[in-house]
Amino acid sequence: MNPHDLPPATGWTLARRAERMNPSFIREILKVTERPGIISFAGGLPSPHTFPVDAFAAACARVLREDGRSALQYAASEGYGPLREAVAAMLPWPVDPDDVLITTGSQQGLDLVAKVLLDADSRVLVETPTYLGALQAFAPMEPEAVGVASDAEGIDVADLAAKRSGARFLYLLPNFQNPTGRTMGEARRQAVMQTTRELALPIVEDNPYGDLWFDTPPPAPLTARHPGGCIYLGSFSKVLAPGLRLGYMIAPRAIAPKLLQAKQAADLHSPSFNQRVVAEVLRDGFLDRHVPTIRALYRSQRDAMLAALDREMQGLDVRWNTPDGGMFLWARLPQGMDAMTLLPKAVEQGIAYVPGAAFYAAAPDPRTLRLSFVTATREQIDRGIAGLASTIRTNLRG
Ligand SMILES: Cc1ncc(COP(=O)(O)O)c(C=O)c1O
Incomplete structure (x- = not known):
């Protein structure tokens, strides 16, 4: 008999705090993004090109x-x-x-x-x-x-x-x-x-x-x-x-x-x-030499994503900010759209992001989403943002 077929062991009682532990929503999404061909803006990973x-x-x-x-x-x-x-x-x-x-x-x-x-x-x-x-x-x-x-x-x-x-x-x-x-x-x-x-x-x-x-x-x-x-x-x-x-x-x-x-x-x-x-x-003083190279890379990645958003989101009521550093950009979908329900449709088009709702202690804004600009290549940023824009357009009409 396969041990996985055994009935659940008796006698185990979860602590209350364990009931409060939930699988990280982001980790669940990251599993999807490991599928070949997915362009992921979802991960919170630094660019491995920066590892010394x-x-x-x-x-x-x-x-x-x-x-x-x-x-x-x-x-x-x-x-x-x-x-x-x-x-x-x-x-x-x-x-x-x-x-x-x-x-x-x-x-x-x-x-x-x-x-x-x-x-x-x-x-x-x-x-x-x-x-x-x-x-x-x-x-x-x-x-x-x-x-x-x-x-x-x-x-x-x-x-x-x-x-x-x-x-x-x-x-x-x-x-x-x-x-x-x-x-x-x-x-x-x-x-x-x-x-x-x-x-x-x-x-x-x-x-x-x-x-x-x-x-x-x-x-x-x-x-x-x-x-x-x-x-x-x-x-x-x-x-x-x-x-x-x-x-x-x-x-x-x-x-x-x-x-x-x-x-x-x-x-x-x-x-x-x-x-x-x-x-x-x-x-x-290694960091004094090394960190400027990360800044330069991430800055150019941010610029590539901002340029792609400017180009592709034209005519759509999508808003985003211009971060002065770090790895993430925050965007907001048009009125009436929900980043959580849009996600499976984006994944069908080969694009992943994290719905902003995951990050609220309470009362999430369902229109928000997080885009990481550091791990995708420029070409992936261009294709991925174009794909995201077309997913938004299609679902607006739908
Ligand atoms: C805001 C913030 N705090 C803490 C961490 C945890 O970082 P680490 O444990 O790798 O130092 C992260 C990782 O993404 C983060 O974004």
Whole structure:
């Protein structure tokens, strides 16, 4: 008998938090996009052309040669000292390396923050829309995720006060946000800081895309303005490679020990070998040479998508923004259309995107969608946007 044919085992009862775990909608879509011939604007993957493979080959060899036994050993939960020093030196405000916690991607930072700061039913404030992976990381703690009204620059500070009651923290992505690509300007940052200080509302600032600016760097991080009131999450995924699974967290000293204990329970430490290899790669200002090449590539990809949208969407009531960095562009379909119901029709035409509804804590705008401009080739961008426009046209008439 095939073991899969056995009746379900008895005695298993799912925890309430497991009931709250849902398959990532994006991962489900990504499965479709693996089909041959699909042009995908759906993934959140960085372009593999940007991965510094040669630098990693040299660094791996060197780490194994010079430090191999420690690199393959268990290590401290806080992270590898030289990597913590390198992170502290990279950040644009004074950070003590002892305050840097190396995490297994910034996704782990979100998980630890949720475990340490959220009780069942406690409120967490998020942007509208926000990063789906954060909603997923928070959900098992059974909080009430509440979307703060947001515009092209991020959250509306007037709406914050109305929703502050009982909120444990406000989760913000000020730079080239996932999913919208939008950036919070200087004036808005000042207003957010003033309001959150008045409300005594802590901030969790997630900044994996901040270095990927196209023309000018974004304004200073929120954490730089009030380190005691913010937790900062950074990542090596978008500037080096996501497969490393390395990120970092800077938290106020009052709560850092709890985050460290949660990290110990989760995975003891992030991979020692990867940490040493990244520390090795970062030596001699590698990122200062490498990141500009990512910016240049992503900027030209964005321009190709904007040009294709201008050309193909003519006469259609489709709107989109012009992100100043990052990997994503946010678009809105004509009145009466729904990006979720349009998706299977787009996939039939060989095009995939992520319906914006996936990114809302509540009350999604069904007309919105996220387009990644970084992994498709120029030719795919041209064909894919043309195909998307024709799918929209056909379904308007239909
Ligand atoms: C806003 C945001 N935060 C966090 C992450 C997780 O990144 P990682 O765990 O690879 O550092 C992502 C990944 O796409 C993201 O878009």
